[in-house]
Amino acid sequence: xxxxxxxxxxxxxxxxxxxxxxxxxxxxxxxxxxxxxxxxxxxxxxxxxxxxxxxxxxxxxxxxxxxxxxxxxxxxxxxxxxxxxxxxxxxxxxxxxxxxxxxxxxxxxxxxxxxxxxxxxxxxxxxxxxxxxxxxxxxxxxxxxxxxxxxxxxxxxxxxxxxxxxxxxxxxxxxxxxxxxxxxxxxxxxxxxxxxxxxxxxxxxxxxxxxxxxxxxxxxxxxxxxxxxxxxxxxxxxxxxxxxxxxxxxxxxxxxxxxxxxxxxxxxxxxxxxxxxxxxxxx
Amino acid sequence: xxxxxxxxxxxxxxxxxxxxxxxxxxxxxxxxxxxxxxxxxxxxxxxxxxxxxxxxxxxxxxxxxxxxxxxxxxxxxxxxxxxxxxxxxxxxxxxxxxxxxxxxxxxxxxx
Numbered sequence: 001x002x003x004x005x006x007x008x009x010x011x012x013x014x015x016x017x018x019x020x021x022x023x024x025x026x027x028x029x030x031x032x033x034x035x036x037x038x039x040x041x042x043x044x045x046x047x048x049x050x051x052x053x054x055x056x057x058x059x060x061x062x063x064x065x066x067x068x069x070x071x072x073x074x075x076x077x078x079x080x081x082x083x084x085x086x087x088x089x090x091x092x093x094x095x096x097x098x099x100x101x102x103x104x105x106x107x108x109x110x111x112x113x114x115x116x117x118x119x120x121x122x123x124x125x126x127x128x129x130x131x132x133x134x135x136x137x138x139x140x141x142x143x144x145x146x147x148x149x150x151x152x153x154x155x156x157x158x159x160x161x162x163x164x165x166x167x168x169x170x171x172x173x174x175x176x177x178x179x180x181x182x183x184x185x186x187x188x189x190x191x192x193x194x195x196x197x198x199x200x201x202x203x204x205x206x207x208x209x210x211x212x213x214x215x216x217x218x219x220x221x222x223x224x225x226x227x228x229x230x231x232x233x234x235x236x237x238x239x240x241x242x243x244x245x246x247x248x249x250x251x252x253x254x255x256x257x258x259x260x261x262x263x264x265x266x267x268x269x270x271x272x273x274x275x276x277x278x279x280x281x282x283x
Numbered sequence: 284x285x286x287x288x289x290x291x292x293x294x295x296x297x298x299x300x301x302x303x304x305x306x307x308x309x310x311x312x313x314x315x316x317x318x319x320x321x322x323x324x325x326x327x328x329x330x331x332x333x334x335x336x337x338x339x340x341x342x343x344x345x346x347x348x349x350x351x352x353x354x355x356x357x358x359x360x361x362x363x364x365x366x367x368x369x370x371x372x373x374x375x376x377x378x379x380x381x382x383x384x385x386x387x388x389x390x391x392x393x394x
Contacts, residue, residue: 075339081332084339084361091364093357096332 001281002162002181003272004036006205008197010168012187013217013241016251018165019046020258021185022131024268025161029283030130032159036177037167038120038136038148045254047127051135054122056151058099058144059114063090067111074103074112095143120148124155132159146176153177160283168197170204178205183279184212185238185271190223198226202233211279213238215271236278238271284314286385287346288378293321295379299372301352304333310378311344314386319378320344334358338365350381354393362394369394 005018015037022033035043044051061074061083068090075085082097083090094117104112120138127133136152138145145167153176156162166177178184184205188198198214205212212235216223219240230237241247241257250260258265276283289306291298300306307327312319322344326333334354338361341349349369354362362369370390372381384390 072339072343075336078336079329079332081335081357084335084364086339086342086361086365088366089364091335091361093332093335093360096335096357 001160001183001276001279001283002164003183003185003275004164004166004178004181004210005185005187006166006174006178006201007168007187008170008199008201009188009194012168012189012194013215014168014187015042015046015165016217016241016257017185017187017215018163019043020256020264021268021272022163023128023256024258024265025272026128026130027265028269029161030132030159032132032134032156032162034152034156034162034164035133035135036149036152036164036173038138038145038152038173039167041135041137043133043165044123044125044135046256047125047131047133049125049127049133051123051125051133054124054151055118056120056122056136056148057116058097058119058147059101060094060097060099060117061092061103061112062115063092064111064113065090067109069109069111071108073106073108077102077106095141098144099147119144122148122152122155132156145173149173149176153180170200174201175204175208178208178210181210182281183275184210185215185275186212186235187215187217188226189218190216190220190226195226195229199229202235211275213271213275213278216240218243236274238274239267284347285345286312286314286348286350286382287341287344288312288372288381289349289351290321290378293323295319295382296377299350299352299374299376299378299381301373303349303351303354303358304337306351309337309341309344311346312378312382314382332357335361338362338367341367348385350385350390359394367394368392 035041072085119142136148289300334357
């Protein structure tokens, strides 16, 4: 079972839900938690560990100046503006390259090859018995988040229970995190912004044909609008986490409510079973 | 000498556009004959990477000088390497006025 935790709006509590869900299942099965919010990964803050690190590379074009005739075909082809062919040289903008390889194909002189270019890293660790934590880190200034997300997810490919924490929004990194998962938990809050962005995220999961459930976080008890929305969109509300001082206090210390407060571990485990049931997956 | 001015419209009577890569039009003026040609920006609706691509377009058209308002980072890098000289114009006037001021030596050189 692969579950992705997403939200639309930022700061709704994706990492809280992902970390607690993972922790709550450890009694019965090993769990892999994958932090795919690669611009600001934070799951490692919940779990102390000494990770193994692996660099992630993309490829960028390299021009053989002996073969290049400055014809400009590669520059005209590149829709990302990563290659500029000038009168006497070719400029490569590494950060703009999407590694599509098109420039190599269109070059009539076969003057372009690919060379590796580091954009970030993936950390792999075992912070608790049964828990594997994989975190993707995108280098500052780089933009190819989906490449790091793919690497992080590939490392967890053979694991049985995988919980993926995505970045907020509904852009490419979120789609990449959602790809090939069995279920999506969308975390929201009962504010106009929360509902607006939830609607956008639901649009994405519906488009991907991904089974979806909602967690309402920081609930003040009057969540009618979100509940009405979910009823209309035919999406179950899986859990409601109240706006509560004790919960906030546990969270602020980097703690997990499923570990420190009674009842939550059972609730999160129960939510997992509900995801299995809706997702129609065995484990 | 061929001068390229970023502009809001076609021809030398249109207003100068401050933005470089996102300028709707590029007016090319031949300083000798005074004749001009206008090219519509083909990349106006692209999401990114416009700067270096516009520089390539301008080079292809044979411009020696660019007059515009502001430059982005990648456009700056590309123009610096291209050997094209770039001058700044911020008077909210026409392309003809920008070219006249350039020829009088009143524009500040950026690159």
